[in-house]
Amino acid sequence: MNLAPELIESGSENEAREGIEMAQLGDSSVLGDLVKIRTGIQSGGSAKKRRDTAKECDARVIKVRDVTSEHTIDYERLTTISTDADLAEKHWLKSGQVLFFGRMGQRYTVLIEGDVPQGVLVDKFFFVITIRNREQVRPDYLAWFLNSGPAQKFFKANESGSPHGFISKATLDKLPIDLPGLDIQERIGAVWSRWKRKKQAVLEALDSEGQLIAAKLDQAAWSGIHEQ
Template sequence: MFEVLKNLAEIRAGHPFRGSVPAVDGGDAMVVQMRDVAADGTVGWTALTRTSIAGARPPDWLRDGDVLFAARGGRNYAVCLSDVPPRTVCAPHFFVLRLRAGAARVLPAYLAWHLNSGPSRRYLAGHAEGTDQLSIRRAVLEDTPIAVLSLERQRLLVALADAAMQERRCLEALVRSRDRELDALAHRLLTPDTVAVAVAVAP
């Protein structure tokens, strides 16, 4: 069964900062920006910019289970939040998706995975607008078709995606380790000073 996204989740824009996010030492809030989200979907919580948020009405702070969707630029992606620090908001480049009270049949992590899947990417790319910079309008995101599977299948898909991401991290770490070994070997064998020393001590 398919549902449009707006029937499953409330969708709002990130905090309406005017211009760039002002960094304030000792500020009372933290901000998730696009640079804080790694390619594997993890958020660098410890590196967030601190700022101050004024106003009589407190912002709608982020919380565990929220899904951020990057709506601007050539790379649109969704990330499911966990371990969110207190008093954290996100920049307006993101939409915040929060599952509705009656949408217990959809897991937040599954929703993020679905939006990152091939069919959703093709749908969103086909409806992106803009010349200098592509973006996804809120109305387009709201009408994104979401396949509502059984919770068992949702958990299975999320587990498979997590396992694939862990394998990717391990492979990337192995490649980086091999690159460092090759760099060290090249330095030892190909640097003029080390080559001269090797020749001098040769029998």
């Protein structure tokens, strides 16, 4: 299995190629044997199927609009809802989980890492993936693999619905996944993280340059009007 050009584009070509070759020598499995997959909560008002006597709590919900172009979450911008406290406590977002979005022709992951604020839930349009045993698979490797060429090819061949297909839980469960050793997984995850940081830096630089160019053009246009 070819483990994707994404690593090659990271700037560490030799390390990436070596990691890919060693990953191909690892064991193989299917995703459903390694993780627990559930859908996020339904956060709309009609979804609050609870008794009037149920204890409620405030929770912040990650929606599709809250995912940045770098596939990270800005927790400060999340919408706050009131929901069933007992249900919410079973579904609080935790570091090390992976969010998967596979709808409307888009397929991407969000790796949840670092400090996660208390009281965060995930909207129903995401799958929340929890690794059963981190001695088998690392979260960063899993997040990368779900974005890799082989995984995307599998999703494309098995998506449901039309014209814009979606990826079902059953399809995720059946995804074949290569499992190199944890040291190789760590190296691949590190390369992928460096590539994401590099991409973010480039996007921020382009955005800053675009704002500067726009300001200069506005100034030039304003000056031209007053010179007439």
